[in-house]
Amino acid sequence: MKTFLNRVYADYLMPSRLGEYASLLQAANEAGYAQVSVRSFFRNLNREQAPRKTLVHRHDIDSDLRTAKKMFALEARHGVRASYYFRLCTLDYGFMREIEAAGSEASYHYEEVADFAKRHRIRKGDELRLRFPEIRELFARNIGQIASRLGAPLATVASHGDFANRRLNVINHELLRDRALRTRCGIECESYDAELLRGFDLYISDRKHPVYYTPMSPFAALGHFERICMLTHPVQWETNWIENTRCNWRRLVEEMAWRI
Numbered sequence: 001m002k003t004f005l006n007r008v009y010a011d012y013l014m015p016s017r018l019g020e021y022a023s024l025l026q027a028a029n030e031a032g033y034a035q036v037s038v039r040s041f042f043r044n045l046n047r048e049q050a051p052r053k054t055l056v057h058r059h060d061i062d063s064d065l066r067t068a069k070k071m072f073a074l075e076a077r078h079g080v081r082a083s084y085y086f087r088l089c090t091l092d093y094g095f096m097r098e099i100e101a102a103g104s105e106a107s108y109h110y111e112e113v114a115d116f117a118k119r120h121r122i123r124k125g126d127e128l129r130l131r132f133p134e135i136r137e138l139f140a141r142n143i144g145q146i147a148s149r150l151g152a153p154l155a156t157v158a159s160h161g162d163f164a165n166r167r168l169n170v171i172n173h174e175l176l177r178d179r180a181l182r183t184r185c186g187i188e189c190e191s192y193d194a195e196l197l198r199g200f201d202l203y204i205s206d207r208k209h210p211v212y213y214t215p216m217s218p219f220a221a222l223g224h225f226e227r228i229c230m231l232t233h234p235v236q237w238e239t240n241w242i243e244n245t246r247c248n249w250r251r252l253v254e255e256m257a258w259r260i
Contacts, residue, residue, distance in 0.1 A: 010209040010236070011244040017212075017237045018070055024218055025078040028055045031222045035075075037105040038083040038196070038229075039156050042189045045199045055218075056200070056229040057082035058191060060109055060158060061090045064243045067234035069095060076102055085109035085158040085191070088142065093149055100152055107154045108146055112139045113172045114162035118254055125168040132174075136181050143185050158191035163255065201225040206232045 028035055034051040036044075038058050044050040057075070061068050061084055068084065072095075075082055083105040086096065096106035113128065116135050122128045147154050159173035176182055176190045189196050197203065202225040204218050218230055235244065 006209055010239075011248070012239055012241050014209055014239050016239075018067075018074065021071060021232075021237055022074045022078070025074060025080050027219060027222055029078060029080075033222065033228075035078075035080040035082070037081045038158075038189070038191060039105045039107075040081060041199065042156060042196055045196070050199065050227070052226055054227045055222075056227075058158065058229060058231045059084045060160065060231065060233050061086045062109070062160065062233055062235060063090060063247050064235040064238075064240045065090055065092055065095065066240055066243070067238040071232070071234060071237065072099060072102075072104075075104070081105075083107065083156065083158075083191075087111060087160060091146065096150055100150070105156065106150065106152075108143055108157045109160045110139060110142070110157055110175075111160040111162055111172050112142065113170060113175055114160070114164040117164045117168060117170070118162075118258060121258070123168070123258075125170045128168055128170050129174075132178075135175060136178060139175060140181065140185055143187075147186075153186050155186065156189045156191060157187055163251070164258070167258075197229075199227060200229045201227045203229045204231065206230075206236045208236055212236075 025035065031053070033053045033055040035055045035057060038056055041050060041054060041056045057080065059068060059071065059082055072084070081104045084096070084099050085107050086092070087109045099106040112135050116122070116131060116138065117128050122131070143154055143157070159171060161172070165171050173190050173192050176187065202221055204216065204221060205214055206212065207214050218228065221228055
């Protein structure tokens with residue numbers, strides 16, 4: 001019951017936390033951190049030019065474009081750069097071009113593996129992996145279409161997590177273990193690549209109420225860790241009851257279809 005009530009509060013009653021996000025951006029600036037995108041950090045890391053104190057902002061746009069745009073406006077006000085990863089269901093090319101024009105990064109939050117499993121009602125991980133050649137073609141087609149419409153290459157991408165991945169124990173970014181696929185699509189880095197993660201001293205992810213952050217608050221991390229990655233999801237910073245209801249309903253329908 002407590003878990004259910006926390007979920008209701010987080011989805012429908014929680015006050016906006018965007019003031020807290022603005023305070024974080026300001027605090028990082030005052031502490032001397034360069035606040036950059038995943039793409040920028042990775043390229044500088046390879047050239048051994050990454051600033052000593054860096055806060056990398058990664059936003060996974062699972063849902064709630066409204067709040068994502070508010071976060072982007074706050075970043076623009078504070079001179080911050082970030083990476084925004086969009087699912088097929090959250091693509092907004094006008095917004096994505098605005099992000100790129102500001103010097104930030106707009107790219108792809110991919111989930112072809114989970115989507116394929118749900119669409120074909122595959123319930124065994126080994127069976128799903130046998131279909132990877134088909135799924136790679138879907139991924140290549142999708143990323144090609146996004147890059148074409150955006151008018152810019154997609155240098156980094158981020159895997160989305162879905163209940164289907166957890167049930168099958170097959171993660172979406174297994175797909176990008178294929179080097180030929182990366183080369184074909186022009187992908188320099190996947191957000192869970194070991195090479196990228198080794199570059200961070202601390203990786204923080206936001207969480208729903210009442211936890212908010214794991215493994216620690218970014219405010220507490222500033223000044224104690226030099227290279228920090230901060231993963232955020234707009235839906236966890238401001239309630240959007242229409243969007244949250246739509247997502248909860250979609251998840252319920254997908255779960256029911258999975259069981260049939």
